[in-house]
Ligand SMILES: NC(=O)C1=CN([C@@H]2O[C@H](COP(=O)(O)OP(=O)(O)OC[C@H]3O[C@@H](n4cnc5c(N)ncnc54)[C@H](OP(=O)(O)O)[C@@H]3O)[C@@H](O)[C@H]2O)C=CC1
């Protein structure tokens with residue numbers, strides 16, 4: 001084993017790697033088991049603040065992934081890898097109870113066997129021995145957040161050859177066991193592997209607490225589940241050099257990968273007498289991938305697994321179970337379902353795999369090269385370009401590193417994943433298209449890599465700070481073409497408004513920004529497009545931070561996710577160019593109608609108006625219809641934006657119709673806004689219809705607002721008909737209000753017929769002109785021919801006979817009340833008013849009246865005149 005000094009001298013000369021912590025507790029000195037939390041101070045690395053949703057996800061993976069592997073095994077073992085068939089017995093069960101489900105689950109488990117356990121642990125110890133004792137170069141990892149650069153023995157390739165030679169030598173050569181050994185014990189091995197995977201997880205968790213290797217590189221979160229899943233220790237070791245992470249990631253599982261494949265291929269040979277070309281191809285592709293790993297093991301020491309991930313369930317169980325059992329699904333499938341590929345298909349899949357591999361390896365090499373040479377190298381024939389960064393380790397020291405910006409690393413930030421995905425797809429395609437199961441791998445890889453991109457981005461942002469932001473500006477794509485074109489950005493925003501369920505415009509902006517994975521660029525685009533103030537961008541960025549921060553309210557996160565999903569669909573639809581004009585027009589309405597949503601995000605009225613105008617200038621719209629629409633949509637805030645824009649030339653008719661719409665809905669705010677719109681017409685349209693609508697809607701405040709119209713657009717006829725309506729409804733406050741604003745005596749007369757008692761009550765209310773009540777009393781006394789009462793009313797002075805153009809006189813004529821007519825004429829005589837005489841005379845002249853009415857009346861008139 002190398003000594004600490006040897007390690008220092010062997011460390012590579014790159015800017016990164018010649019750093020070993022200068023303090024006494026160097027990388028190889030196992031520190032005490034003090035449980036001191038070293039998370040204080042500035043550092044980067046695994047997340048510490050985790051939200052409930054993340055913890056729940058970790059729990060689900062820990063609880064259910066093992067069963068997923070078992071289910072896949074069962075599907076292959078009992079149903080030729082059909083993923084649906086295993087659940088059919090359960091679905092067809094007569095009754096579905098917990099007991100039935102439990103029995104069904106138990107039946108899917110493989111049987112544990114002693115041989116299975118012996119084989120698994122024999123294998124594990126054998127690999128551990130090779131790892132510990134085979135000779136190898138010393139390679140170095142990347143600097144850890146606490147500032148350690150750890151040495152590793154790189155002997156994987158040798159271990160791979162030794163293992164394969166022994167396996168095939170002993171089985172095919174010496175015939176000590178069948179080469180189908182792995183295949184024969186596959187189910188039992190699965191149980192043993194799971195046993196070990198869980199044990200290793202628990203052990204690593206306890207070790208991290210009790211006897212950690214590098215306490216300063218531990219990370220604790222507030223959740224034991226999260227800590228168990230992603231691990232606490234960064235580089236747990238036994239002794240100085242037995243590194244748990246490199247061993248488990250890079251030995252038992254990966255060495256087994258090709259061996260398992262070979263065992264399955266041999267099983268196929270035993271079963272059908274030959275090995276299909278599909279089996280050969282997938283074996284080759286997997287072998288290239290595995291051998292590449294061992295050949296470049298030194299490079300692997302500076303990938304995320306080794307220099308970022310901590311050692312928990314994810315790697316412990318993942319390497320023990322997931323890797324050997326799920327990464328070999330294709331060969332497992334092909335034993336159960338042999339596939340003969342046509343030559344062109346074979347060649348196409350092989351080409352795709354090799355192309356993917358070429359990309360994968362070239363990209364990884366480019367990064368390796370630039371770091372190794374400290375930037376002094378050529379990429380694609382030109383001097384490499386890079387950003388020289390600085391970062392700080394938790395001991396407070398500053399270090400340098402390079403971020404390559406040319407070659408594939410200038411195309412996207414993870415172009416190696418593109419290559420990896422291409423190989424993975426080729427691996428799946430070797431199985432033809434008979435079943436879903438072989439394609440599980442590409443789906444998993446995609447999810448894994450996307451999730452990895454997110455984690456890596458977060459970590460690198462923490463590590464490099466502004467340098468990473470700068471890098472993001474130079475290399476915009478994270479995977480490939482993951483930013484949408486500008487027109488699509490606009491269209492999405494607008495479409496977001498059309499689909500009300502997309503909730504908030506601003507939220508969409510944020511999601512969109514995240515979807516294009518370049519917040520700053522996207523937000524800037526939106527800001528310029530809609531001429532929004534710079535302030536807006538700041539706010540969006542803050543919210544964006546909130547959205548990605550683990551502390552975000554889970555409800556918000558849910559909404560955010562929904563929006564995200566919707567965006568994906570929308571962005572597809574909106575690639576149709578002819579959708580845009582329509583989208584703009586409709587968007588305007590919706591945008592405006594959702595203005596209160598906008599307000600949620602503190603858009604000022606001014607800003608919103610500018611958004612609206614901006615759309616309008618691109619695609620003119622019918623503002624009259626817009627105003628009516630907004631009133632119908634009962635959106636006062638939006639209306640405010642629209643009606644206060646004097647440039648929009650909204651017609652009077654539209655405003656009055658909108659007022660009616662607002663009255664129908666009893667929307668007071670909208671109504672006040674619309675009522676305040678000044679009219680350009682010298683003869684403004686009446687608001688009688690609106691008043692009637694407000695009465696029908698029983699909205700007192702709206703009625704009052706309309707009655708108070710500062711342009712006095714309600715006529716007396718309008719109030720009359722409104723009163724008639726409200727009397728029918730016997731609505732006292734409403735009727736009183738209308739009378740207070742003035743109605744005709746004819747109207748009072750007619751409503752008196754409908755509801756005399758109600759009319760009394762109404763007229764007795766405070767604030768109602770007392771003349772109305774006197775008039776009604778006069779009418780009633782006249783109706784009852786009670787002349788004394790009428791005289792008293794007239795004497796009390798609440799009313800005169802002149803009211804409403806001598807209405808009492810006309811009514812008395814109509815009802816043929818001789819006594820009352822004579823009373824009224826006497827009063828007129830006293831006041832020297834000749835008009836009532838003329839009215840009576842005219843009536844008698846124009847109407848045929850019975851003598852019993854006419855004669856006493858004429859006689860009475862004569863007597864009054866002669867007095
Ligand atoms: N088959 C499988 O299951 C999987 C395979 N893989 C493959 O493994 C390989 C390694 O992948 P992975 O570890 O995820 O990622 P990378 O090898 O891409 O490593 C990412 C790290 O590289 C450094 N880096 C980022 N950008 C630059 C740059 N421009 N120039 C130089 N260094 C940079 C950063 O670390 P820092 O600066 O801190 O050194 C970053 O954290 C990939 O080819 C991937 O396809 C990955 C996952 C699963």
Ligand SMILES: CC(C)CCC[C@@H](C)[C@H]1CC[C@H]2C3=CC=C4C[C@@H](O)CC[C@]4(C)[C@H]3CC[C@]12C
Nearest residue numbers: 061065249289293305313314315318319322323
């Ligand atoms: C908990 C599970 C659902 C997930 C377990 C995941 C791990 C088994 C795998 C996560 C990352 C994987 C690897 C990363 C990079 C690699 C380099 C490549 O050249 C060979 C494969 C590999 C080592 C690969 C192996 C499986 C993972 C560790």
